[in-house]
Amino acid sequence: MPTIVRTRTLPAGREALWAVVSDPHHLPRWWPRVERVEEASAAAWTEVLRSPKGKSLRADFTRVRAEAPRRIVWRQEVTGSPFERILAEAVTEVLLEPAEAGSTRVQIRAVQRLRGFALLGSLLMRRSTKRILDEALDGLARIAVPSAGAEPRS
Numbered sequence: 001m002p003t004i005v006r007t008r009t010l011p012a013g014r015e016a017l018w019a020v021v022s023d024p025h026h027l028p029r030w031w032p033r034v035e036r037v038e039e040a041s042a043a044a045w046t047e048v049l050r051s052p053k054g055k056s057l058r059a060d061f062t063r064v065r066a067e068a069p070r071r072i073v074w075r076q077e078v079t080g081s082p083f084e085r086i087l088a089e090a091v092t093e094v095l096l097e098p099a100e101a102g103s104t105r106v107q108i109r110a111v112q113r114l115r116g117f118a119l120l121g122s123l124l125m126r127r128s129t130k131r132i133l134d135e136a137l138d139g140l141a142r143i144a145v146p147s148a149g150a151e152p153r154s
Contacts, residue, residue: 004126006133007107012144014096014104018069020143021094024061030139032132042066057082064091071095086125089113106140108133 010017020026024045027034031047035056038046042063049057060077076083076090083090095107110129114122 004110004112004129004133005107006130006137007105008137008141009099009103009105010137010141010144011103013102014069014098017096017104017106017140017144020140021096022066022068022072030136030143032135032139059083069096084115086115087112088115106137108136 020030024037024040024047027037027045027047033049033051034047035050036048038048040046044060044062047059047061049059051057059081061074062077064073064075066072071093073091073093076087076092078084078087078090089111090113091111093109095105095109097105097107099105110133112125112129114125
């Protein structure tokens, strides 16, 4: 599956956004469906997610790379998880670049390699991933400017 990229410029400084995206404890504030984070360290964490049908799921993640305050990459540990049936790999990258007037260009990239019969649903998975990344950017926008609505997507 190709890389899915969503980008938005937010009216917040890069360091302020870095403090949010680099700390797994903040994920419930901005990443869709994350209810809470458990067993979080700088290197790994577990997300407790709520599915669209209301079911609670656990997903483990490992930080792959962090280049403060510019780039963070994490990988979902799919082996031995309920996600293993559909995913061979899931990697997320957040890039923060300075933009005009103290704002920051935020880019979120997701690479998801599907497994087995899940390959048949790649178009649906692509749409779902775009929606999730857009919702994550909406969440960061709410944190950056709590009184402002979400900006147009790119």
